[in-house]
Amino acid sequence: MIFRGVIGSLCLALLASSAVGQTVEQRKLAPKNLKIAANEEQPPSDPSERDKTPQAGHGQISQFGELTRLTFDISQTVPVLAYVLADPKRAIVDLPEVNFAPDPLKDKPGPAPRPGQSKAQPNAGTGVIAAYRSGLFAVGKSRIVIDLKDSARISRAVIEKKDDNQGLRLVVELALTDQATFAKEASASLQSMAKAAPDAPKPRAPAADEKPLVVLDPGHGGIDAGAHGANAVLEKDIVFEFAKTLAARLRQEGKYRVLLTRTQDIFVPLGERVRIARNAGADLFLSIHADILSDGSGVSGATIYTMSDRASDAQAARVAEKENMSDTFAGLDSKEDKGGINDILFDLTRRETRRYSQHFSHTLTDYLKDHMRLNKNPQRSAGFQVLKAPDVPSVLLEIGYLSNDKDLTQMRSSEWRDQATASTARAIDSFFSARGPAEPAKKPGPPAKAGRANGVAPVIQ
């Protein structure tokens, strides 16, 4: 859930350029609803506009007794909003759009460090900071997520002149605190987030004669890079290319309406991806990812996942756990908004939808096997949050392993991408032609009562 309102114990440094680093004020901000995923292709940003975006360097961590400080050189002052979240313990720093210097981590192969892991990040592991990451979080918003080793409070979040007076720096200072104080501050952050949460948009009722709507969901984006492969290859980029190619192909064929959950390198929460599909009245949802194994260079091929309450096997459970970390990784509350609906009225629909999802999974496997290397056991299931729409057949395709040289070479090749997306498009054709005029039992009646189910406003169809 995107928010922009903070009160009480949140530490807000709202800095005027005339008073750089002089004060740290605490004040309320009016909540603002933010559009977090555009449905149309975004034009490339104007270079002259891009030049105006504040620039920041690499993070530096230092420790002074019980204080741990994370600093970035920054080209100009911006408002800084910092607060803590629990489960896992994190400090979040929200900023307007800032271009951070490329993360040195991107040049190292291996899985992206997840919350609680500290490996490979320069000077991470110092003081209370286990790891941190920075990047675009939403349109016009950047974020720094700091994984904490222990309970800490934000003692300072400010932009100030550097000691040598040569420019400015962003300083985030963390002080060790006790568990009870941390829990109180984290809970205040959550209350503010809940107050500032935008209302769910009303779903659009599809016209009867409209072409089927296929929603393509390129995984990760922005601050959440997904898996890191060799040669600085990032999962978010590989899957975005795949989704764009598939979307272009489907649009060109003219049989479907096509919607992407993200059309640029931007973070989109998992629940929001589900909501985009449901609110648009999607007939099929295809989430696209790429897998990685730290010690599995021999494991290769594409795998097709569907939603199940119990994982089909240990690998499916591992992949679902990894993919479900996306929100936590980007600094969202882990208990918030899973995008699913628990209302009992959806049970029948959900069962029916899962049948269609299974059907598409079989079809996709059949069509992909001629042009794509498939995993030894290519059809699996587990509790993926992004597949939880009760009324939209949903499948998650892991197109290959970034940890396998052959897969990696293939996934970067436009020739392979053309073949693989052509097979996927044929599978989508087959799915819709087999389904015939009978729609899956979607669009059930409204839930019995208004209110929020599992953190999501019920959708009135």
Ligand SMILES: [Zn+2]
């Ligand atoms: Zn992924």
